[in-house]
Amino acid sequence: MKSTHGGTLSTTAANTTQADTPQNVDADDTKPELLHKDTVYHLLQNERRRLALRFLREVEPETDLGEMAVQVAAWENGVTTEAVTSDMRQRVYIALYQSHLPKLAEEGVLNYDKDRKHISRTAAAAQLDRYLTLDDRPEAPAETGSDQTAHVAVTAVGLLVLLASQVSAGFNPLTLAVTLALVAVIAVQQFGLPTLPVAN
Incomplete structure (x- = not known):
């Protein structure tokens, strides 16, 4: 601190201001805000x-x-x-x-x-x-095992209802044959063809 005729000159404030001023701050070196x-x-x-x-x-x-x-x-x-x-x-x-x-x-x-x-x-x-993907259209969800089972069950019930109605109305061999064929097709789709044993 120095004394002059005009009063006292303090260098403390000037030093403090310089010390508090950030140096070499890059305004562009900021990360973007996270999007909600x-x-x-x-x-x-x-x-x-x-x-x-x-x-x-x-x-x-x-x-x-x-x-x-x-x-x-x-x-x-x-x-x-x-x-x-x-x-x-x-x-x-x-x-x-x-x-x-x-x-x-x-x-x-x-x-x-x-x-x-x-x-x-x-x-x-x-x-x-x-x-963002190459194809923005949503893919259809894959059918799960439970979905397949439910589909088969609904179809089977429908066939049984059809068969029961035919029986009550009078036996029809053609209807019975068609119904059994449909049941066989559904069984193959659901469980696959049976594997026959091969003789050694």
Whole structure:
């Protein structure tokens, strides 16, 4: 501390300010915020939003709206980009421009310049990658053993009811033969053909 004619000059405050100031802070060295599961669900529940994200991941991480619209329209209609008609492209273009891209940009998974129609992928989009597949259509669940058994049981009951009605109405050999044949077919489908012993 030094004394002057104008009073006392303290260097403590200046030193404290310098010590508290962070050095070499990189403003871009920040991780994106984790997306809430409800946000993820809302973003991915729409097929065109999924396809837009898929385009940025698989085709170009930075693109313009026209190029994206053509590819998304091709995926939607199961055709090549060369086969996309102007109507196909226009429907996708308008929906992306007015609704889907602004929503994705709002949640931070892409950058969208609406005036320049320029789109680029952000680091936050990586959180959605595991939900994006080559085919966005859900696969039909495989039929389990219990489902197969239930199906066979319902069919068998139906055949028994048919047989009982025929018996009550009067014996019909043809109906009996058809019923037994159907039972045999169902048994083969459910349990397979029997294996015959082979003599050594």
